[in-house]
Amino acid sequence: MSITPVKDVQNLKVAYIGGGSRGWAWGFMKDIAMDAQMCGTVRLYDIDKQAAQNNKIIGDKISAHPEAKSPWKYEVSDSLKEALTGADFIIISILPATFEELRSDVHAPEKYGIYQSVGDSIGLGGFMRAMRTLPMYVEIAEAIRDYAPEAWVVNYTNPMSLCVRTLYHVFPQVKAFGCCHEVFGTQKLLCAMLEKECGIAGVERHELYTTVTGINHFTWLSSASYKGYDLMPVYREFAEKYAETGFDEGKDTNWMNSSFACAHRVKFDLFRRFGLIAAAGDRHLAEFMPRWYLTDPETVTSWMYGLTTVDWRVDDLHKRLQRSADLISGKEPMDMKPSGEEGHLLIKALLGLNPIVSNVNVPNRGQIPNLPLGAVVETNAYFTRDQIEPLFAGELPGNLQAIIGRHVANQENTLTTALTCDRELGFTTFMNDAQMTLKPELGRKLFNEMLENQRAYLPQEWFK
Amino acid sequence: MSITPVKDVQNLKVAYIGGGSRGWAWGFMKDIAMDAQMCGTVRLYDIDKQAAQNNKIIGDKISAHPEAKSPWKYEVSDSLKEALTGADFIIISILPATFEELRSDVHAPEKYGIYQSVGDSIGLGGFMRAMRTLPMYVEIAEAIRDYAPEAWVVNYTNPMSLCVRTLYHVFPQVKAFGCCHEVFGTQKLLCAMLEKECGIAGVERHELYTTVTGINHFTWLSSASYKGYDLMPVYREFAEKYAETGFDEGKDTNWMNSSFACAHRVKFDLFRRFGLIAAAGDRHLAEFMPRWYLTDPETVTSWMYGLTTVDWRVDDLHKRLQRSADLISGKEPMDMKPSGEEGHLLIKALLGLNPIVSNVNVPNRGQIPNLPLGAVVETNAYFTRDQIEPLFAGELPGNLQAIIGRHVANQENTLTTALTCDRELGFTTFMNDAQMTLKPELGRKLFNEMLENQRAYLPQEWFK
């Protein structure tokens, strides 16, 4: 009797959709280059073909790097169909529209006194971003259904929950999941706590076990342990100690987080209210409870975190583009530092090479019993050959469920709005967001204004 | 073979708990007096025994009235146990504490810029009212379990949803339901619409069929018909026509609603947003969407409804007490006008005398599939001999579910808070109310202040 591995792990086909923003793509390329257990071809597809071509040059350099263990091939695809056909894995990391639309998402509400720290998941900006992003996900989901229905799909695009939700809504058999590193940051905070407060140095975040629950960017740890140690009582003491002053983790060398630092005061305060460890950057967490932490810039400052402005993003992109040019020209040598992400590890696990437990965004099939079935939630899951089995996370505490349940309900309505372009549904959903402080007349003015600001990127049904 | 009716309908035992506020009790006494099909004894129990004694005098007068068809007997009970033992039906209509505590509920938030139109169901006042009312319901539920487990329990007390919820929480086998006349008012509005707009006069509200869904005081009609007529498109036109001016129903001779009139502008606006007919007085509806309709007194005026002040309530009670004295002394003759309530009809249906479909507050067993099981919802139910079968009302529209779901989640947390006296749970619940506009520091100040205001009526665990 013969036995054949289903996938030839030395000859994988990966489709990378988007990635023009560089950072994520490069990190992924290095991570897979450094892993000898798998190899293959990456097909790059981007609406901005030049971006894909640049990424190919960089990918080729990474493959050629002396430290690289696997010489992945890079190809540029002309169409979604070409990129997807025959793919074993699909990575999606896109950013529809330009920074001007992003500027509207984040800053348009400011003249009405509403501030946002990121504007990418929920909130007024998140809603608007969904309006232009989800129609593209409908298209991508249909292409997956038609050209690569068996492929695993890894999503990195925001709004995370709704992008993944849309894939499943359009193509229920899709094998998709969303990855986000925000939980990792909190796990690192626990390691820093162990080192600085308990004198246990050198613990890596993957040595902890944390039960993950909630929704993306408002994710929570309902338990945390390191070997036999229960970290929850330690964290309780820790949160009290640094409640007022904040906690300084020290250096953070990960490029992606460099300007995103916080003193964790929001996180500590949330622990004192709800008894669970909030597991995302404070700037994300604050958006889900804006009246508590995000009423105005002074409040933000007092909680010791920063608003991510679009100007900063413009500047940051400029630097990355410059760096891209420098890497392509060889002016900057290629380093092979791991990204700290887990995408490549999850892919390996799905190939059967090494099972792993990791947090993941997938539809709720009961892993959080007091959130609606079908909504995308973030919990741990067990990744093995060709399957992901969510771990049962249990019920959220009542007062946390009340807050998350509202956001989930809004997300579901945001999806329906994006699919139907129903203005009244959109408006009532927009008005129900926790960030909204306006009376209906002003709310409608802002709603219309923000839609108008991204008119070029919306389905035309909106303006009939 | 012999066949025996389970209940001797001419010899019923009814326990009436509370009723010192007079209006409800008198109405009920008249309704049952006017019905020849059943008779028996009413046991009156009130913490204020004098109130019960006065009600007995009035009850006796009603029984003796020449128009009365059934000579019910009235007795004053000295204890809950005495009142309940052997009861077939139990009516609960209590108002814990005094008007000073009610004043705090409604008016304490005003100096923080938060206005309430009633303060009895949800909201800051509703939360506080629940803190002192639900512990009494725990006691009543235990007494029912111990002394009258087979009796049907009719609740008229607010907060309606939470009072009924508490009965089931403590004694899951209780046969309890909550009655509220707010839906009737909206059915009468539909009758007025038929008369004034369509030229169909003389229709009684019980000739309509309306599908009822939602929660008490934020109840909705998802369909409405009169004979073959679909009233939904008619109401659509109606709501547009009177959206700005409001609609004047003309006289309202029901004492209970006299000062509670509104022009239905809130109701019309809600229809335009959600496509369902909101079915409660505007002053109730507004409390569930305060940012839309209840931000300040000017907004209230612009929507053409009134805030129910506690001063008005004090004055109103004074009048009722005076009327009580006059009725007792004979200075005012007893009229036998029906109350317009349905309590006695529901009792008859439960005796097997006449089945009826009516709206009712009972735990959700699936009648509204996208609200949590166990929470108390308001839908239609079919009342027959010794049973109530809720009618399946279907899913709420997504944007309405988002709003109602949040209130239901808060109610569940309010119950847990009332049972545990957990300050942090209480505070986060209080902060999550839709009426809350304060930052946490001020929110906590108000929370503590409102608790302190009713200290004498709270369990002492709160102040440990």
Added chain:
Amino acid sequence: MSITPVKDVQNLKVAYIGGGSRGWAWGFMKDIAMDAQMCGTVRLYDIDKQAAQNNKIIGDKISAHPEAKSPWKYEVSDSLKEALTGADFIIISILPATFEELRSDVHAPEKYGIYQSVGDSIGLGGFMRAMRTLPMYVEIAEAIRDYAPEAWVVNYTNPMSLCVRTLYHVFPQVKAFGCCHEVFGTQKLLCAMLEKECGIAGVERHELYTTVTGINHFTWLSSASYKGYDLMPVYREFAEKYAETGFDEGKDTNWMNSSFACAHRVKFDLFRRFGLIAAAGDRHLAEFMPRWYLTDPETVTSWMYGLTTVDWRVDDLHKRLQRSADLISGKEPMDMKPSGEEGHLLIKALLGLNPIVSNVNVPNRGQIPNLPLGAVVETNAYFTRDQIEPLFAGELPGNLQAIIGRHVANQENTLTTALTCDRELGFTTFMNDAQMTLKPELGRKLFNEMLENQRAYLPQEWFK
């Protein structure tokens, strides 16, 4: 403001699919003719066009009858599309294939020692009947979706549960329900009990209230009352009294039931086991618990009911065809006796003319919480203008749920088999039926044989 009834009740369009078996169609024609409140056109469609043409002649005679109150028009349609387009109501009453296939359903298992009393709902015969009937329902459902998506669909075809289930499976928005008179028979038995045992004569079955639960042909009454009387304790005594001798109701003048009489011994025995009143003819009930009541002809005789043979059916049809000819020729005068069915009353209720509570077969949306959602169950529902709201029937007792749950699981697998023609799924489902007593080898032989017997009426995928 104008108000228009949605339906012109004097100009309704009814599509009648099937009906060649005459009895049901004639009864319906008379029922609607006798009701002055509605009128319109009936479009007759039958694969056997001559049958439809004969029904038209009889329909016209009924309309012309002096006692008729509404002169309905009758038309013969050439296609499903023609019959359905514009229909307000659709009646389906078909019998695919010939008596030879029916003979196989009922009698083929006999040589293996397996007896069936009807063979139309579940069991080996019911499974096989579903294989040839459900593909036709797929076709009908698609036609309804395409030509009359807003019409109400009344199903009379067996297997009832699976026919209705298929309509919803193919077209989830369908407004369909299934009607069956078996419950009525048990309600009449209760009336007979009242008359003969309690001396309360003249009670009509619609004066009772019975809570209906279960699945078609294995339906149960979990409560029964008449005015204030609880009939459950009466029935307990009744079932004991006649447990051995059976009970004779006296005459039964309804043609449909004439040869279907029973002494209710099965029904009485079921009450003693489960405490609920089984509400179908004994011959139906027995098929769901064959090891108890249907192991062999002697057992059937001992339980005092009869096996319905196909020879009887052939003979009965012959009589009905003769009667059809006689009615057409005028040899037999037309009588206008009501059928005793409720179909026309349900239609009236859906037109808004008169709300009614009746038992109905629709998908479980929670009305029986311990049966799977989506499966078709039989409970009461409230019929009002353009909507059916199922009444919450509560949980089945555990030991009854164990039996019904197995049948429902088999039905779901029967549906999937009919849709996929998956032989192994079909075989394991066939083997899991409660009637099956064979070891796998013989079971497979019978399975193949019964499929082969109806080869001409099955999709050809079966025989690839």
Added chain:
Amino acid sequence: MSITPVKDVQNLKVAYIGGGSRGWAWGFMKDIAMDAQMCGTVRLYDIDKQAAQNNKIIGDKISAHPEAKSPWKYEVSDSLKEALTGADFIIISILPATFEELRSDVHAPEKYGIYQSVGDSIGLGGFMRAMRTLPMYVEIAEAIRDYAPEAWVVNYTNPMSLCVRTLYHVFPQVKAFGCCHEVFGTQKLLCAMLEKECGIAGVERHELYTTVTGINHFTWLSSASYKGYDLMPVYREFAEKYAETGFDEGKDTNWMNSSFACAHRVKFDLFRRFGLIAAAGDRHLAEFMPRWYLTDPETVTSWMYGLTTVDWRVDDLHKRLQRSADLISGKEPMDMKPSGEEGHLLIKALLGLNPIVSNVNVPNRGQIPNLPLGAVVETNAYFTRDQIEPLFAGELPGNLQAIIGRHVANQENTLTTALTCDRELGFTTFMNDAQMTLKPELGRKLFNEMLENQRAYLPQEWFK
């Protein structure tokens, strides 16, 4: 800041309830002795105190063995209270009554033509065994609630599902799970397949990943992989190849399975019917589908597995008692061979020492969505410090669900019967078992007889 492990892993308290049957207890004692990471005290409690004292002697010898790495202490407790108070872990492995009652379970039905291969989980014997075992579990659950509510409880007693179910029913907060090695045997079969059929030798079962689903002793693998290999298509070929001849694994040195060998023909046949790998010994599997595999001794022989007779058990116990005596006297030297069980590994994982994925019996909280919530199911779970998170196993295939669902329904009714001693509920449940082939009169005779046979060990309510 200080950090303290919650448990002192070198000073654990383990309560061992039962264990008089020796095998399990000795294996566990050796397993923990060989693990240096944890140590402590085992308190032995058995109704037969002598058995506990003998086990203490053997335990002490194991601790004193030169190869032992952890010198556990052994104590004999006089009461459940004494054993449980302060326990960190509780092991339950009891066998109520004597072999005479077991003989009745297994052999009493034979004279009615009903054969059983084990009689310990479901079936007529399993039902009767539950009647005398579950009342003891009620007592144990109450003792855990009162004396060790925080302890983890490991159950080894049969009927596994119902013992665990009873613990949760009585004390919902219990931290209990059931362990069974049947799945391990099937994993070993897969290893043997890899070696003999694919030439991949030396694979250990814990190197595979298998998705586990179903209920104890009728457990299934819905996926199986080894590294990148999908074992399902391999097993398909394997099952076909050995469908008729059976497959010989070769030696089995595990004492517990020695006489329990089978040729896996039942397993192979089940795969061909359902497409999943049945994961228990054939003698267990057959009891869940008796009409297929267990109609009579000849059928059993043809399927190449054996009936486990009680005579064999008597003989086997005799040998173990002799061996116990020999070990105590020192006539037989103590070997330190691992048991192959995972109990000690699960304990370590719960201490935070090493997370593990293993199959486990716990209440269904949604891990198998198409089985009832609350029923005990067997799936994988992730064991970490102080928590067990079930892995989501997905829906069972429809035809398998139909079979398992029926057994689960019967189990739920068996539990209720054991708690209420309701004879009619018990009888209808007994009659609904898949093994039952009798008509009701004979069924009742057998039912009464089997109850009578164990009268001394049943609650006296049964015989009122």
